[in-house]
Amino acid sequence: ETGVTQSPTHLIKTRGQQVTLRCSSQSGHNTVSWYQQALGQGPQFIFQYYREEENGRGNFPPRFSGLQFPNYSSELNVNALELDDSALYLCASSSDTEAFFGQGTRLTVV
Amino acid sequence: AQSVTQLGSHVSVSEGALVLLRCNYSSSVPPYLFWYVQYPNQGLQLLLKYTSAATLVKGINGFEAEFKKSETSFHLTKPSAHMSDAAEYFCAVSRGWGGGGADGLTFGKGTHLIIQP
Numbered sequence: 001e002t003g004v005t006q007s008p009t010h011l012i013k014t015r016g017q018q019v020t021l022r023c024s025s026q027s028g029h030n031t032v033s034w035y036q037q038a039l040g041q042g043p044q045f046i047f048q049y050y051r052e053e054e055n056g057r058g059n060f061p062p063r064f065s066g067l068q069f070p071n072y073s074s075e076l077n078v079n080a081l082e083l084d085d086s087a088l089y090l091c092a093s094s095s096d097t098e099a100f101f102g103q104g105t106r107l108t109v110v
Numbered sequence: 111a112q113s114v115t116q117l118g119s120h121v122s123v124s125e126g127a128l129v130l131l132r133c134n135y136s137s138s139v140p141p142y143l144f145w146y147v148q149y150p151n152q153g154l155q156l157l158l159k160y161t162s163a164a165t166l167v168k169g170i171n172g173f174e175a176e177f178k179k180s181e182t183s184f185h186l187t188k189p190s191a192h193m194s195d196a197a198e199y200f201c202a203v204s205r206g207w208g209g210g211g212a213d214g215l216t217f218g219k220g221t222h223l224i225i226q227p
Contacts, residue, residue: 033214035214040220041219042114042200042202042217042220047214048212048214055212056213056214058213090153090154098156101155103151103152103153104152104153
């Protein structure tokens with residue numbers, strides 16, 4: 001148990017739709033990061049939020065956006081879903097010394 | 111820019127044998143290096159990390175890794191494999207102590223460890 005909870009665990013969306021994934025971070029962690037893990041690949045960094053501000057972003061288009069709330073929970077929003085967006089989405093909440101990952105949300109775009 | 115190369119997408123060893131998973135990195139700044147394990151349909155669990163305190167790092171479940179700057183390597187080893195070690199293993203590099211920093215963690219493609227009975 002890492003204390004990082006993601007919801008939902010699975011969902012199926014249609015191409016062109018929008019999706020929101022949620023993450024509750026571990027108590028005391030003010031940094032949250034999101035990663036996309038395609039099947040058979042390593043996770044890829046999408047972006048990071050620190051105290052409600054985005055402070056780092058990977059090579060993902062603007063249709064991937066996020067929010068961090070005052071309680072440090074977070075959302076990942078993806079607009080105009082594409083088939084290639086099908087993946088496991090991982091959230092990680094960080095202290096200064098370690099990143100703790102949630103179980104992930106498996107998104108399937110059909 | 112940072113990158114990680116994991117040699118061997120699949121590694122198979124017999125139960126009780128030595129486990130060696132290879133990782134080479136590229137980083138323009140002194141790196142922080144990590145090994146994570148992922149069991150099927152689960153998130154990532156930290157096995158160990160190098161943060162410049164000691165080049166030989168001991169982690170959980172009997173794993174250890176040695177940082178070799180001259181070889182830009184951070185290979186993961188375990189003296190005696192157990193059936194429960196079967197999983198996907200990821201090497202990662204970051205500019206942040208905890209795996210944070212503006213670039214987050216950069217992961218390799220992973221090595222699937224198979225344990226033969």
